[in-house]
Amino acid sequence: MTRGSIGAIHHIEFLLGQTLVLTLFPVIVAPFIGSFLGLVIRRLPVGGAIVTGRSVCPHCGQTLAPRDLIPLVSWALARGKCRYCGVGLGSFYPAVELAATTIAVLAMILIDDPVTVWLACGLGWSLLCLSWIDAETFLLPDVLTLPLVLAGLAASIPGGRDAMLDAGIGAAVGFCALWLVARVYRGLTQEDGLGDGDFKLFAAAGAWTGWEFLPWVVFMASVFGLIAALAARAVGREVTRKTRIPFGPFIAAAIWVAYLLLHGDLLLSDAIISS
Secondary structure, X not given: OOHHHHHHHHXXXXXXXXXHHHHHHHHHHHHHHHHHHHHHHHHHHHOOOOOOOOOEOOOOOOEOOHHHOOOOHHHHHOOOEXXXXXXXXXXXHHHHXXXXXXXXXXXXXXXXXXXXXXXXXXXXXXXXXXXXXXXHHOOOOHHHHHHHHHHHHHHOHHHOHHHHHHHHHHHHHHHHHHHHHHHHHHHHHOOOOOOHHHHHHHHHHHHHHOHHHHHHHHXXXXXXXXXXXXXXXXXXXOOOOOOOOOOHHHHHHHHHHHHHHHHHOHXXXXXXXXX
C-alpha cells in the first residue's frame, strides 16, 4: 500500500470520526439541555430568572452545588432526595432530562444527515418545553413560539427559494387556518376552543414542515388528543365537552412526528403528501 493510499484512508477515518462525533454529540448534551428546559418550564410561567437565578432546594432553600446538578446522575445518586435536608425532590427534572435524551436518540436513529439531526433535536427540545408548560399552565408563551416560527423559516434558507416560499406560506396558512377555526367555534358556541398560542404554534408547524403537511399535522394532533382523552376516561377521570384540555402538546407531538417523516423516511413522506 502506498503512502498516498494510507493517507487517504486516514483522512476518511478522520472524516468518519468527525461525522460520528457530530451525530452523537446531541445525545451527549441532551441531558444538560433537558436540565435547562426544566428550569425554563418551572420559572418562565412565573417570571423567574432563568439564566442568572441559582438552583436551590425547593424545601430547605439550600443553594445546590455543581455536584448536585449533574443531569440524571446527581438525582440517582441522591435517590431523588435533597442532599442537605433529605426531602424528596420528585421526578420532574429527571423526567424532562430523559425526554430530551429520548428526542436526541430518536433523531440520531431516524435521520442520516448530522445537521438535520441537530435541527430535529432543536425543534424537539423546543416543542418539549412548550408542551410541558402548556400542560401545566394552559400557556404557550410568545417568547418561545415566535422564535420557533423564525427558526423554521431560517432552517428553510439552505433549501433555496422554493423551500423558503413553502415555509413562509406554511407559517401564514398555519396561523390563519387555526385562527379561523377558533373564531368560527367561538361564534357557534360562545366559548374559546383554542388560545392565541395555538395559532402561533401551528404557524411554527407550517414553517418547519411546509404547507402541504399541515393537514396531516392537524389530523395527527387530533388523533393524539383523542387518545389522551380516552386514556383519561379509562383511568377514571371525567372528560366532557366542558373539560379544558391543552391542545398544544398534541400539536407539538404532531409537528415533531411530521418533521421526522419528512427527513427520516422520505418515501413515506412523499406517499403522505401525494395522497
